[in-house]
Amino acid sequence: MSISSATPDQAMSVHGAPLPDTPIRTLVLLGASGDLAHRLLMPALGKLLDAEPQRRDLVLVGAGAEDWDAAAWHDRLEDSLTKGDVSRETIDALLATTSYQRADVTKADDLRRLVQAGEAAPALYFALPPAVTAKACDALVDVELPEGTVLVLEKPFGTDEASAKALNARLAGLVPEDRTFRVDHFLGRATVLNLLGVRFANRIFEPVWNAGHVASVDIVFDEPLTLEGRAGYYDKAGALVDMIQSHLLQVMALVAMDPVGSVSAFDLRESKAEVLRATRVWGGDAALASRRARYSAGSIGGREVPDYVHEPGVDPARNTETLAEVTLEIDNWRWAGVPFRLRSGKSVGTQRKEVVVTFKPVPHLPTGLTGTCEPDRLRLVMGPDAIALDLNVNGEDDPMGIDHVTLDTELSPGRLPAYGEVLAGVLDGDPLLAVRGDTAVECWRIVDSVLKAWAADETPMETYAAGTQGPEGWPV
Numbered sequence: 444m445s446i447s448s449a450t451p452d453q454a455m456s457v458h459g460a461p462l463p464d465t466p467i468r469t470l471v472l473l474g475a476s477g478d479l480a481h482r483l484l485m486p487a488l489g490k491l492l493d494a495e496p497q498r499r500d501l502v503l504v505g506a507g508a509e510d511w512d513a514a515a516w517h518d519r520l521e522d523s524l525t526k527g528d529v530s531r532e533t534i535d536a537l538l539a540t541t542s543y544q545r546a547d548v549t550k551a552d553d554l555r556r557l558v559q560a561g562e563a564a565p566a567l568y569f570a571l572p573p574a575v576t577a578k579a580c581d582a583l584v585d586v587e588l589p590e591g592t593v594l595v596l597e598k599p600f601g602t603d604e605a606s607a608k609a610l611n612a613r614l615a616g617l618v619p620e621d622r623t624f625r626v627d628h629f630l631g632r633a634t635v636l637n638l639l640g641v642r643f644a645n646r647i648f649e650p651v652w653n654a655g656h657v658a659s660v661d662i663v664f665d666e667p668l669t670l671e672g673r674a675g676y677y678d679k680a681g682a683l684v685d686m687i688q689s690h691l692l693q694v695m696a697l698v699a700m701d702p703v704g705s706v707s708a709f710d711l712r713e714s715k716a717e718v719l720r721a722t723r724v725w726g727g728d729a730a731l732a733s734r735r736a737r738y739s740a741g742s743i744g745g746r747e748v749p750d751y752v753h754e755p756g757v758d759p760a761r762n763t764e765t766l767a768e769v770t771l772e773i774d775n776w777r778w779a780g781v782p783f784r785l786r787s788g789k790s791v792g793t794q795r796k797e798v799v800v801t802f803k804p805v806p807h808l809p810t811g812l813t814g815t816c817e818p819d820r821l822r823l824v825m826g827p828d829a830i831a832l833d834l835n836v837n838g839e840d841d842p843m844g845i846d847h848v849t850l851d852t853e854l855s856p857g858r859l860p861a862y863g864e865v866l867a868g869v870l871d872g873d874p875l876l877a878v879r880g881d882t883a884v885e886c887w888r889i890v891d892s893v894l895k896a897w898a899a900d901e902t903p904m905e906t907y908a909a910g911t912q913g914p915e916g917w918p919v
């Protein structure tokens with residue numbers, strides 16, 4: 444990989460890597476009429492251009508199945524950018540150069556036209572359903588790609604370990620690995636990036652960041668959001684694949700990896716990969732190490748929510764879970780015996796999105812101190828971004844009595860939305876925030892055994908009413 448050594452006068456990317464010789468000037472958005480493109484990608488692109496007006500000389504080419512003329516495309520793009528609070532100047536600049544092509548992206552001829560739409564090598568962003576992305580990659584075999592072409596793939600990357608390997612093989616025949624961006628937008632979230640600063644720019648955490656001092660780690664992403672009309676995708680994925688297989692395992696890798704010598708793409712991604720290679724389900728028993736549940740009717744913030752199985756587009760026969768929990772172990776010197784619990788759910792009453800590191804009790808509490816110690820806990824909250832440290836202190840009323848306090852502060856939400864950071868990496872050719880091919884396969888290996896146990900009904904499907912914190916008896 445070519446990232447870590449810059450010549451003295453070489454330009455640097457926002458993530459600190461040298462810029463490639465051929466920076467990306469054409470972004471082709473395949474699936475431009477879809478939800479991801481409209482709600483997240485185009486606003487994030489606008490925010491990135493707002494933040495770096497001098498640096499980004501970019502033409503956006505939209506492509507999709509819709510038969511849109513220039514006016515319809517302009518309306519759609521402007522609506523998306525306006526909703527994303529992008530400046531008028533950036534909106535006008537983008538509108539002045541953008542174009543839209545109707546295309547069936549599974550056809551080589553249509554893809555060839557799109558690849559040739561700009562003057563230089565493009566970034567092709569597959570904002571498409573995963574099955575369509577796989578077909579588009581097959582069709583690209585018959586298209587000559589200019590040197591420097593970048594391919595950007597969304598999650599889920601494949602549907603299991605074998606299909607992820609096959610997709611990697613297909614991509615390797617198209618462009619080099621460091622021009623393949625497997626997107627996990629959680630890697631662009633401010634609090635997730637903050638794991639690097641908190642862990643490695645402070646003296647106090649790293650010496651206790653191991654099985655000698657840590658009792659357990661929880662990575663939780665519970666949302667009040669319901670299905671939000673996404674049955675077409677979500678009912679086939681479920682909470683385990685939608686959140687744990689990708690986002691939460693990436694976060695876990697950043698929490699558990701060894702300290703890196705640099706935050707270059709090479710060092711960081713290798714350190715994450717090492718942790719994931721050592722990760723497996725707790726006790727080697729996927730059925731016992733996991734739980735699943737599905738929401739029934741309830742209400743969230745005054746809004747009535749139907750039974751998941753009665754949501755439009757849901758097929759009850761799929762038996763899809765909306766809340767998943769998996770406990771993992773990391774078989775290495777640093778983490779042997781420490782449970783990492785990953786959990787994510789929809790239609791949960793109170794949002795909880797955080798990494799919690801729970802420390803072991805002190806080896807000896809001095810005789811004479813009274814009361815009960817609570818475990819020290821470090822929390823990194825993913826939105827609104829915050830950090831908190833729960834500590835035991837001496838009490839107000841009894842000077843020798845133990846009391847509990849929390850030191851906490853809000854953290855900046857970051858200069859850009861998560862997808863803005865991801866796009867900056869894509870355009871700079873810096874794969875720091877992209878998921879490496881072997882890592883994508885490892886993440887499937889970790890969850891595949893759970894998927895198999897669930898398919899064989901070895902783990903019961905539990906129920907929780909929408910608006911509650913999950914089934915009774917589950918730790919929150």
Ligand SMILES: NC(=O)C1=CN([C@@H]2O[C@H](COP(=O)(O)OP(=O)(O)OC[C@H]3O[C@@H](n4cnc5c(N)ncnc54)[C@H](OP(=O)(O)O)[C@@H]3O)[C@@H](O)[C@H]2O)C=CC1
Nearest residue numbers: 474476477478479507508509546547548570571573597598
């Ligand atoms: N939406 C979200 O919040 C998130 C989505 N993702 C991922 O992003 C990807 C896209 O998701 P999303 O935007 O929600 O999906 P949508 O179904 O909303 O959009 C998919 C787009 O692909 C187009 N499309 C489908 N087949 C073809 C084809 N053969 N040729 C050209 N265009 C085609 C569709 O056009 P048409 O509708 O006209 O058929 C549509 O514009 C998925 O992998 C998803 O997992 C990741 C994170 C969040």
Ligand SMILES: O=C1O[C@H](COP(=O)(O)O)[C@@H](O)[C@H](O)[C@H]1O
Nearest residue numbers: 628629666668685686690826861
């Ligand atoms: O990728 C996904 O992420 C969102 C949560 O991320 P956020 O950045 O929107 O908070 C999740 O709701 C969705 O189901 C999942 O597909």
